[in-house]
Amino acid sequence: MSNRIDPTLMHELKEYGAVGIEKCFNCGNCTAICPLTSDEYAFPRNMIRLTQVGMKERMQSSLDPWLCYYCGDCSETCPKQAEPGESMMAMRRWLTAQYDWTGLAHKFYTSKAWEFGSIILLGALVFVLIAVLHGPIATEHVALNTFAPLRIVHAADWIMAGLLVFFIGSNVLRMYLMTMRQGNGPKIPLGIYITEAWNLVFHAVTQRRWATCAADEKDEKIKKSKQTSWIIHMLLASGYGLMLILIVFFLSWFQTDEIYPLYHPQRWLGYYATIVLLLGAGRALWGRIQQEVQMHRFSHPSDWIFPVLLLAVTLTGILQHIFRYADLPLLTYYTYAIHLAFTAPMLILEVPFGKWAHLYYRPLAIYFQVVKEKASQYQEKQAAEAVASAAD
Numbered sequence: 343m344s345n346r347i348d349p350t351l352m353h354e355l356k357e358y359g360a361v362g363i364e365k366c367f368n369c370g371n372c373t374a375i376c377p378l379t380s381d382e383y384a385f386p387r388n389m390i391r392l393t394q395v396g397m398k399e400r401m402q403s404s405l406d407p408w409l410c411y412y413c414g415d416c417s418e419t420c421p422k423q424a425e426p427g428e429s430m431m432a433m434r435r436w437l438t439a440q441y442d443w444t445g446l447a448h449k450f451y452t453s454k455a456w457e458f459g460s461i462i463l464l465g466a467l468v469f470v471l472i473a474v475l476h477g478p479i480a481t482e483h484v485a486l487n488t489f490a491p492l493r494i495v496h497a498a499d500w501i502m503a504g505l506l507v508f509f510i511g512s513n514v515l516r517m518y519l520m521t522m523r524q525g526n527g528p529k530i531p532l533g534i535y536i537t538e539a540w541n542l543v544f545h546a547v548t549q550r551r552w553a554t555c556a557a558d559e560k561d562e563k564i565k566k567s568k569q570t571s572w573i574i575h576m577l578l579a580s581g582y583g584l585m586l587i588l589i590v591f592f593l594s595w596f597q598t599d600e601i602y603p604l605y606h607p608q609r610w611l612g613y614y615a616t617i618v619l620l621l622g623a624g625r626a627l628w629g630r631i632q633q634e635v636q637m638h639r640f641s642h643p644s645d646w647i648f649p650v651l652l653l654a655v656t657l658t659g660i661l662q663h664i665f666r667y668a669d670l671p672l673l674t675y676y677t678y679a680i681h682l683a684f685t686a687p688m689l690i691l692e693v694p695f696g697k698w699a700h701l702y703y704r705p706l707a708i709y710f711q712v713v714k715e716k717a718s719q720y721q722e723k724q725a726a727e728a729v730a731s732a733a734d
């Protein structure tokens with residue numbers, strides 16, 4: 343790997359939300375308190391140093407920013423207000439843009455005009471498509487499937503799912519190439535990738551590192567708040583995933599004119615997703631308004647856009663549900679159109695290019711990190727065995 347210096351790196355990171363990083367004078371307080379610090383590794387000071395000296399390729403190949411769950415301890419102990427926790431957050435945004443070959447993540451993170459313009463444009467496009475392609479408008483009773491024929495909505499769903507798989511897959515491949523195939527690290531046997539794959543699923547589902555961060559907290563009040571945030575974040579991810587699965591694979595079961603009885607799983611799954619999305623988005627926004635905990639003290643525009651979109655999707659979904667049950671046809675159709683106009687940008691723009699991407703990059707990074715460690719241990723063992731057999 344080349345060690346070329348890029349003097350613009352620190353300025354670039356500021357565009358992604360780093361505040362005060364230039365004030366760091368390398369005292370090491372943050373390293374002493376960070377739970378991720380090890381004997382070999384000064385966390386997060388090492389990453390700040392790489393930024394200050396402009397080692398862009400070393401930054402690109404690092405998994406470290408993804409291992410941090412923003413407990414905020416480092417920022418609280420920094421004597422210079424260099425905000426190392428927020429710098430790690432900015433590095434995650436920056437890395438998301440580095441993995442993204444389309445350049446859209448960079449545009450969205452660094453330009454409000456691009457971010458808001460794209461959301462408005464995509465929402466408007468969905469609205470126009472519904473206006474052009476909708477079926478007959480029944481006004482006697484609600485007939486949503488007549489207004490929005492399932493085969494058209496389903497086709498749009500599959501196009502969207504295909505785009506998501508393509509963009510996420512190609513960006514994840516770039517992440518793999520940047521972080522696992524650069525430099526002089528150990529050669530990794532395929533078997534290690536396979537035997538350690540459970541880490542990927544485990545961390546994606548449980549977000550366990552966050553819980554560990556909360557468990558290490560000494561202040562009981564903050565500990566409770568962190569534990570609650572972890573549980574809500576985990577539930578939010580499950581609701582988001584469930585909503586995506588329902589929309590893509592079970593639309594005919596979910597978008598129906600039939601009113602299912604209360605005990606039917608279709609209703610409970612829908613209610614579960616609605617409640618956790620509402621809770622997650624509401625809490626994220628409330629936390630950012632209050633700014634009480636360290637991780638909410640600074641807010642990049644992307645930190646607002648995601649929960650606002652999520653809230654808009656959830657509320658319009660609830661309204662549409664109410665209007666459908668109250669048998670108010672026109673209100674149901676209009677709310678449905680608005681609901682889709684919010685849903686499309688939230689999925690198509692936020693999942694591969696925006697804040698949502700951390701939900702797959704982070705468990706992937708933890709998995710890659712474990713694979714690297716196991717590969718090093720494997721190599722050391724092999725080297726020791728070779729020495730032993732040579733001595734024999």
Ligand code: SF4
Pocket residue numbers: 365366367368369370371372373387390416419420421422423424425426
């Ligand atoms: S505590 Fe602050 S000044 Fe000290 S190394 Fe960390 S970021 Fe730099």
Ligand code: SF4
Pocket residue numbers: 375376377378385386409410411412413414415416417426427430
């Ligand atoms: S926010 Fe917490 S985990 Fe992240 S670098 Fe700072 S102390 Fe470490």
